[in-house]
Amino acid sequence: MISLQEGKGPGAKKPPERIICLRMVVAGTQPKVWRRLLVKETMWLSRLHDAIQIAFDWFDYQTHSFALDELKFGNPVKRDDLIVEDDRDVTLGDLNLAHRDKIAYDYHFGEGWRVDVRVEKTTAPVKGTHYPVCIAGERSGPPEDCGGLEAFHDMLACLKEPGSDLGKEWIAWLGPLYDPSACDLDKVNAALRKLGK
Numbered sequence: 407m408i409s410l411q412e413g414k415g416p417g418a419k420k421p422p423e424r425i426i427c428l429r430m431v432v433a434g435t436q437p438k439v440w441r442r443l444l445v446k447e448t449m450w451l452s453r454l455h456d457a458i459q460i461a462f463d464w465f466d467y468q469t470h471s472f473a474l475d476e477l478k479f480g481n482p483v484k485r486d487d488l489i490v491e492d493d494r495d496v497t498l499g500d501l502n503l504a505h506r507d508k509i510a511y512d513y514h515f516g517e518g519w520r521v522d523v524r525v526e527k528t529t530a531p532v533k534g535t536h537y538p539v540c541i542a543g544e545r546s547g548p549p550e551d552c553g554g555l556e557a558f559h560d561m562l563a564c565l566k567e568p569g570s571d572l573g574k575e576w577i578a579w580l581g582p583l584y585d586p587s588a589c590d591l592d593k594v595n596a597a598l599r600k601l602g603k
Contacts, residue, residue, distance in 0.1 A: 430458060433521065441540050445457065447499040447504060454493075455470055462519075464513065562586055
């Protein structure tokens with residue numbers, strides 16, 4: 407008797423999962439504020455948004471979007487002059503991100519922040535590693551509500567003169583623990599481990 411399964415192979419083999427290494431730089435910052443993040447290709451674009459928020463110590467109070475060529479993904483909007491597709495409906499693999507040079511992430515439109523996201527390489531996953539993971543970075547993320555890039559640079563200058571009136575105001579607003587030169591990878595990765603796919 408011939409089995410119904412006879413003659414059928416094991417089926418199409420699923421391609422191995424890839425890890426994408428992303429270098430993320432907050433545009434215009436001097437000195438540069440940046441992070442290097444390893445993410446799964448199967449990650450939802452909305453989860454990359456969450457990971458960027460964590461990496462730069464932002465709180466997701468504002469709107470965001472990713473720009474890829476002529477496409478925009480983020481908080482969904484459909485108007486005559488603007489269409490932003492929902493970033494919860496697409497993975498990095500769907501966007502073929504591993505084969506793109508870069509994408510832009512905009513957060514807090516107007517006086518907010520642009521993060522230039524560059525694909526550095528793709529690799530195989532390392533067994534026992536939780537993704538996403540931040541493997542490098544420099545400097546604290548700009549406080550999201552400090553007034554934008556120019557105000558951020560003014561803030562940094564004022565913090566160098568903590569005895570001045572403006573220095574005291576910034577320190578009072580930021581809190582005494584804010585260190586613009588610090589990048590706490592342990593804290594970032596502890597928060598990233600709480601993210602889902």
